[in-house]
Amino acid sequence: MTLLDLQDLHVAIPTERGLLRAVRGVDLRLAAGETLCLVGESGCGKSLTAMTLMGLGPKTAQTRSGRFTLLGQEMAGRGRAAWKTLRGRGLSMIFQDPMTSLNPTLTVGRQLTEGVIHTEGLTRRAAEARAIALLERVGIARAGQRLGQYPHQFSGGQRQRLMIAMALMSEPKFLIADEPTTALDVTIQAQILSLLAGLQRDLGLGLLLITHDLGVVAAIADRVAVMYAGRIVEEGSASRIFRRPAHPYTAGLMAAIPVPGRTPRGTPLPAIPGRVPGLIEPIAGCAFCERCARGETLCAARPPSDVALPDGRVECHFPAVEIVQ
Amino acid sequence: MTRANHVPALELEHVGKHFRVLQGMFRRPATLTALNDLSLQVMPGETLGLVGESGCGKSTAVNVMLGLLAPDEGRVFLDGREIGAWPLAERVRRIQPVFQDPYSSLNPTRRVGELVAQPLRLHERGTDPGPRMREMLDRVGFPVRLADAYPAELSGGQRQRVAIARALIARPKVLICDEPTSALDVSVQAQVINLLLELRAELGLTMVFVSHNLAVVEHLADRVAVMYLGEKVEEAPVAPLFAAPRHPYTRALLGATLRPEPGAALPESGLGTASADPLHRGPGCAFAPRCPMANDACRKAPVPMHRHGQHLARCLCAGPA
Ligand SMILES: Nc1ncnc2c1ncn2[C@@H]1O[C@H](COP(=O)(O)OP(=O)(O)OP(=O)(O)O)[C@@H](O)[C@H]1O
Ligand SMILES: Nc1ncnc2c1ncn2[C@@H]1O[C@H](COP(=O)(O)OP(=O)(O)OP(=O)(O)O)[C@@H](O)[C@H]1O
Ligand SMILES: [Mg+2]
Ligand SMILES: [Mg+2]
Numbered sequence: 036m037t038l039l040d041l042q043d044l045h046v047a048i049p050t051e052r053g054l055l056r057a058v059r060g061v062d063l064r065l066a067a068g069e070t071l072c073l074v075g076e077s078g079c080g081k082s083l084t085a086m087t088l089m090g091l092g093p094k095t096a097q098t099r100s101g102r103f104t105l106l107g108q109e110m111a112g113r114g115r116a117a118w119k120t121l122r123g124r125g126l127s128m129i130f131q132d133p134m135t136s137l138n139p140t141l142t143v144g145r146q147l148t149e150g151v152i153h154t155e156g157l158t159r160r161a162a163e164a165r166a167i168a169l170l171e172r173v174g175i176a177r178a179g180q181r182l183g184q185y186p187h188q189f190s191g192g193q194r195q196r197l198m199i200a201m202a203l204m205s206e207p208k209f210l211i212a213d214e215p216t217t218a219l220d221v222t223i224q225a226q227i228l229s230l231l232a233g234l235q236r237d238l239g240l241g242l243l244l245i246t247h248d249l250g251v252v253a254a255i256a257d258r259v260a261v262m263y264a265g266r267i268v269e270e271g272s273a274s275r276i277f278r279r280p281a282h283p284y285t286a287g288l289m290a291a292i293p294v295p296g297r298t299p300r301g302t303p304l305p306a307i308p309g310r311v312p313g314l315i316e317p318i319a320g321c322a323f324c325e326r327c328a329r330g331e332t333l334c335a336a337r338p339p340s341d342v343a344l345p346d347g348r349v350e351c352h353f354p355a356v357e358i359v360q
Numbered sequence: 361m362t363r364a365n366h367v368p369a370l371e372l373e374h375v376g377k378h379f380r381v382l383q384g385m386f387r388r389p390a391t392l393t394a395l396n397d398l399s400l401q402v403m404p405g406e407t408l409g410l411v412g413e414s415g416c417g418k419s420t421a422v423n424v425m426l427g428l429l430a431p432d433e434g435r436v437f438l439d440g441r442e443i444g445a446w447p448l449a450e451r452v453r454r455i456q457p458v459f460q461d462p463y464s465s466l467n468p469t470r471r472v473g474e475l476v477a478q479p480l481r482l483h484e485r486g487t488d489p490g491p492r493m494r495e496m497l498d499r500v501g502f503p504v505r506l507a508d509a510y511p512a513e514l515s516g517g518q519r520q521r522v523a524i525a526r527a528l529i530a531r532p533k534v535l536i537c538d539e540p541t542s543a544l545d546v547s548v549q550a551q552v553i554n555l556l557l558e559l560r561a562e563l564g565l566t567m568v569f570v571s572h573n574l575a576v577v578e579h580l581a582d583r584v585a586v587m588y589l590g591e592k593v594e595e596a597p598v599a600p601l602f603a604a605p606r607h608p609y610t611r612a613l614l615g616a617t618l619r620p621e622p623g624a625a626l627p628e629s630g631l632g633t634a635s636a637d638p639l640h641r642g643p644g645c646a647f648a649p650r651c652p653m654a655n656d657a658c659r660k661a662p663v664p665m666h667r668h669g670q671h672l673a674r675c676l677c678a679g680p681a
Pocket of ligand 2: 187188189190191192193218219220379380381392393394413414415416417418419420421638
């Protein structure tokens, strides 16, 4: 079953400096049981895309798209109310910003159980039992005793795990996870990733995972989408993208991963030079062109066209691939 | 070397911190031990990496180092002087934080430029902070054209760069970074690490670097302390710590690191499904309930730190690597 089929999403936000074209034509597709990882430059529009999928984009945002089906329902052009019936009923998200989902003035027990008591009509006890079981699976000891505590009494990583548990309370079919493990140490991270992998295996959970951690991507992604300046510039299988990145931005990302032994300790790491372009002025050519070693005059003048790859696509005038005819 | 060079830039001496937590309406409050007998020394110009399980007390230790949280036991020294004895303005000039959460650590009603220039206003009233503010933003890879933006208009990574620029603008001697790059993509992370390396060389910056990213810690730190349930369980110079960890928790941690190579299975930590429990500590080693090597002696009495070559390890079974 296709959980998500999104074509040509544009999100623009009015700012004091002008209209910010933050998402500029994004296509995403996800099937049940599949893991798609979305990676890319900080500020390139990943969270904005995810929030739009949840019907929670900024109120002032101007959003348009081509086809947009979510859990089988057509969403293009529909208002915020249309999402109410999907959230908590199949569609769920772990937010990058803990404050989006955690209320500092309510106990965590209350926050975890409120949703399912409302949508599924569970008793408080049954809801609490589910919450405790989930908290234990995300590695919070004596969960029963900690339900009466407030978010500030938890560490950064514990709060992140509260949000993970909260997103899983409604037993979603489609989970959007925006940087879900940034505050976790690697042993707990592995525990969370196995929990998600188990849900995929057993319940066919579809996972859209946004992350900067390419170790996590390598461990769990089926497919990877690489975003830059509001567009998906490359998409393909995880195994190919790591071994033979086609887009120069993807290659730059892979090279910047600190790998012990590759760059001598204490010496500069290879970073992509330069800065992302502002997205208020329209971009004539390729958005990466100024930072690109392969850049030619053509790149600044004309937007790159889509190049099909056996496992996906890349948009670049000079991709590092043999072009399939 | 002058005498001053032997005084740690920052020192924690047998620090303990406990929180009282309510456990529901009808039960007595319990005590949660966030830090237990934690001693750390950071010499001038040195970078100490601080790693450990989520919830083990790293951020609590950071708040104690910054003088934001008073320890219940033990003492904290900045440049040889107790942290509470420094006048506030002096203290914030010497030691600056970059916090874990780029969402709540920036005042949402202030523009980026004001946020970054704020520490300068405290010290250097009168001069226009604009040029230095813009230079600093540029150095951390933040688009200067967004200096008028509010935090809510920024992505997670952009906010973290603002936090770093603000911490560095007054050129502090000690920088305490709590997960400073976890919100950044690897290329921006590389830029920020390169910036920290440059500033460390240029200003002789002393750093405490808390991170879950072990590859980053290995790249940046001179020495690493590993914590578990509020205690330091191992400490060693960076090379031996990563090459031959002595404590079983350190080994589990290093073993669970994900490498950016597709096709590898998720690592098994070997720690079982039990979780670290800060509310109920046994009399013995805090790690014993999850330790694959634990025996009766480990559970009976507290385990002291032992020296093994270049390592300090709190383990009865930490024999030769
Ligand atoms: N409410 C808003 N008002 C104005 N601009 C915004 C708003 N939300 C996001 N932006 C801008 O839109 C762009 C995309 O932001 P988004 O949060 O989607 O980035 P991201 O890819 O998730 O980055 P990160 O990896 O750092 O979290 C950024 O340039 C950001 O400054
Ligand atoms: N104000 C508080 N009240 C009660 N308990 C607290 C409070 N602050 C922290 N704790 C508890 O103290 C312990 C240590 O928390 P701390 O934030 O120092 O952990 P950490 O090592 O920084 O974890 P992380 O890697 O997840 O950020 C945790 O068990 C946490 O729940
Ligand atoms: Mg984001
Ligand atoms: Mg912390």
